[in-house]
Amino acid sequence: MEKNAVIIDLKNISVSFDGQPVLKNINLYIRDGEFVTLLGPSGCGKTTTLRIIAGFQAPDSGEVIFEGKVINGVPAHKRQVNTIFQRYALFPNRNVYENVAFGLEQKKLPKARIRETVEEMLALVNLKGFEKRRISSLSGGQQQRVAIARALAVKPRVLLLDEPLGALDLKLRKDMQVELKNIQQRLGITFIYVTHDQEEALSMSDTIVVLDNGEIQQIGTPTDIYNEPKNAFVADFIGESNILDGIMHEDFSVEFHGMRFQCVDKGFGKDEPVDVVVRPEDVDIVPPEEGMLRGVVTSVTFKGVHYEIIVDIDGFKWMVQTTGYAAVGDEIGLSIKPDEIQVMKKSAYSGLYGDYSSFSEEFDELSDPDSDVSDEEPAEV
Amino acid sequence: MKKTSLTAKLVNAPYIVWSVLFILAPMIMVVYYALTDRDGNFTFSNLGSLSSYSETFGRSIWYAFLATVICLLLAYPLAYIMAHSKASKQRTLMMLIMLPMWMNFLIRTYSWITILANTGILNTLFETIGIGRVQMINTPGAVILGMVYNYLPYMVLPIYSVMSKLDQSLVEAAQDLGCNNRAVLKTVIFPQSLPGVISGITMVFVPSVSTFYISQKLGGGKFMLVGDAIEMQFQSAYNYNLGAALSLVLMLMIVICMLIMNRFTDDSEEGAMLF
Numbered sequence: 001m002e003k004n005a006v007i008i009d010l011k012n013i014s015v016s017f018d019g020q021p022v023l024k025n026i027n028l029y030i031r032d033g034e035f036v037t038l039l040g041p042s043g044c045g046k047t048t049t050l051r052i053i054a055g056f057q058a059p060d061s062g063e064v065i066f067e068g069k070v071i072n073g074v075p076a077h078k079r080q081v082n083t084i085f086q087r088y089a090l091f092p093n094r095n096v097y098e099n100v101a102f103g104l105e106q107k108k109l110p111k112a113r114i115r116e117t118v119e120e121m122l123a124l125v126n127l128k129g130f131e132k133r134r135i136s137s138l139s140g141g142q143q144q145r146v147a148i149a150r151a152l153a154v155k156p157r158v159l160l161l162d163e164p165l166g167a168l169d170l171k172l173r174k175d176m177q178v179e180l181k182n183i184q185q186r187l188g189i190t191f192i193y194v195t196h197d198q199e200e201a202l203s204m205s206d207t208i209v210v211l212d213n214g215e216i217q218q219i220g221t222p223t224d225i226y227n228e229p230k231n232a233f234v235a236d237f238i239g240e241s242n243i244l245d246g247i248m249h250e251d252f253s254v255e256f257h258g259m260r261f262q263c264v265d266k267g268f269g270k271d272e273p274v275d276v277v278v279r280p281e282d283v284d285i286v287p288p289e290e291g292m293l294r295g296v297v298t299s300v301t302f303k304g305v306h307y308e309i310i311v312d313i314d315g316f317k318w319m320v321q322t323t324g325y326a327a328v329g330d331e332i333g334l335s336i337k338p339d340e341i342q343v344m345k346k347s348a349y350s351g352l353y354g355d356y357s358s359f360s361e362e363f364d365e366l367s368d369p370d371s372d373v374s375d376e377e378p379a380e381v
Numbered sequence: 382m383k384k385t386s387l388t389a390k391l392v393n394a395p396y397i398v399w400s401v402l403f404i405l406a407p408m409i410m411v412v413y414y415a416l417t418d419r420d421g422n423f424t425f426s427n428l429g430s431l432s433s434y435s436e437t438f439g440r441s442i443w444y445a446f447l448a449t450v451i452c453l454l455l456a457y458p459l460a461y462i463m464a465h466s467k468a469s470k471q472r473t474l475m476m477l478i479m480l481p482m483w484m485n486f487l488i489r490t491y492s493w494i495t496i497l498a499n500t501g502i503l504n505t506l507f508e509t510i511g512i513g514r515v516q517m518i519n520t521p522g523a524v525i526l527g528m529v530y531n532y533l534p535y536m537v538l539p540i541y542s543v544m545s546k547l548d549q550s551l552v553e554a555a556q557d558l559g560c561n562n563r564a565v566l567k568t569v570i571f572p573q574s575l576p577g578v579i580s581g582i583t584m585v586f587v588p589s590v591s592t593f594y595i596s597q598k599l600g601g602g603k604f605m606l607v608g609d610a611i612e613m614q615f616q617s618a619y620n621y622n623l624g625a626a627l628s629l630v631l632m633l634m635i636v637i638c639m640l641i642m643n644r645f646t647d648d649s650e651e652g653a654m655l656f
Contacts (some may be wrong), residue, residue, distance in 0.1 A: 054557060077558075077559045085550050085553070086550075087550060087553060089550035093572050
């Protein structure tokens with residue numbers, strides 16, 4: 001991606017509500033034309049960050065900079081950013097046309113210009129012919145499109161999207177993801193997208209900002225975030241991960257499960273305790289005598305493209321995703337290539353995530369339809 | 382149409398009896414008295430003699446109109462502030478608005494005499510600070526003040542109720558799309574609060590136009606309103622027929638006013654659903 005100029009720069013932003021810190025010293029810059037996703041669990045501060053950029057929320061301290069100018073005191077209606085709200089916030093007493101035209105009317109543009117732009121925007125979101133329809137007569141997906149058209153009609157420099165697809169069903173959500181990405185690329189404007197859905201973030205973004213507890217955990221491209229998570233939180237939140245305690249003896253050599261493994265990481269202190277991440281799909285199943293590690297299969301689940309196998313190795317339960325089959329009770333060997341081991345510094349999140357021992361017990365409950373424990377899919381709103 | 386079951390009929394029965402006894406029957410009585418003379422003979426003369434009360438009707442409508450407008454101007458910002466205050470402050474403000482209603486209407490109105498009288502609290506204050514005595518009691522202003530004071534809560538409550546339910550994200554969406562505070566008020570808040578305003582207007586105008594006692598006490602009997610005229614016919618003149626005729630015309634006027642008001646809500650389709 002070519003490096004465009006920085007359009008939005010957040011410097012040392014802190015916010016607290018009723019004494020509870022919501023954002024702790026956030027530093028983040030966003031380049032013009034970038035698709036940036038703020039990703040994190042609910043309550044991590046991602047929506048608050050968006051509201052600070054939009055101008056609905058003033059930070060307690062820190063600066064919001066837009067194209068080099070501090071805009072802390074600039075009210076929302078004077079900012080060149082527009083928002084797509086979680087619940088769309090369409091005006092119920094106006095029809096589709098009047099909703100899309102709203103921002104243009106505020107600018108006091110001539111009627112003909114407004115009509116032209118509205119038609120153009122409705123064509124962009126595939127809602128031609130819906131001009132006269134009442135908002136209440138539209139489906140969720142159509143309302144979503146009206147909200148997009150309304151925000152884009154005023155030609156914002158930056159579009160803020162607050163979990164815009166959260167209320168749509170899975171199929172529609174996938175279609176809208178593609179459509180939003182297309183719109184963003186066609187118009188070349190900056191998108192700042194808030195979501196708790198890691199898959200959505202990975203498939204749409206140029207840059208992902210992972211937030212938790214009001215702090216930025218990691219900023220990077222989707223591949224960076226997935227392949228080289230910075231700490232146990234990021235590794236666990238994005239995709240599935242086996243996270244083990246390890247010791248980094250020297251560059252390119254890490255020990256876990258009492259075994260030394262070759263890896264591609266360096267720059268740690270001698271014998272520094274670390275967290276080691278191995279993605280389930282990066283583990284190969286081999287006969288026990290050939291394996292670097294040996295364990296007993298405790299559960300097997302068929303997932304369509306692969307099997308999800310839980311393997312007990314010295315009491316630590318690994319998750320392995322493989323196309324090969326192993327039966328419960330089998331002893332198998334695991335083989336891991338050096339570049340599939342990701343070594344991370346210890347953090348506050350160490351030890352909280354990455355062991356599937358509780359997971360395997362939950363398999364016993366899977367026959368219970370009320371149990372949603374194994375499901376990593378985001379909750380439907 | 383749906384067939385109602387026996388139990389449904391039994392459940393409905395008390396309400397139907399209630400409606401017939403306390404709503405329909407009095408109305409029929411009013412119509413009967415209005416269209417008969419003392420001896421019970423059919424006549425239009427009661428209605429015909431109402432022309433001499435045209436000034437009274439005109440005054441009633443005019444005062445009620447002014448009181449409604451003043452109530453609206455006072456209540457709208459108050460309701461807005463209340464709806465945007467913290468929960469604890471909202472409760473306090475609500476208490477303060479409801480507090481006078483715990484007292485009897487007559488006593489509340491009577492107490493204004495002490496405040497407005499020529500030797501009353503306000504005039505004593507004015508004299509001490511050197512403004513001099515101001516004639517307040519027995520003026521049209523005092524009558525309208527009495528109406529505003531008594532009926533203000535009926536304007537505040539419905540507006541407050543719609544304001545506090547107003548979707549805050551619509552306000553933000555409007556700001557986002559370039560509305561300053563005034564434009565937000567015009568394009569989002571006012572249209573959304575219209576159903577509350579309409580019911581507030583109805584709830585203030587209707588009792589104001591038919592009120593009695595306020596004008597007798599605060600207007601010194603100089604500005605007779607329809608309500609007072611009706612009371613007089615029944616209480617002192619013992620002319621039930623004329624009183625009933627006055628009531629009938631007043632009722633018709635109110636019905637017409639309400640029909641006009643309902644037209645406003647019909648225009649804002651979704652708002653009408655709230656009624």
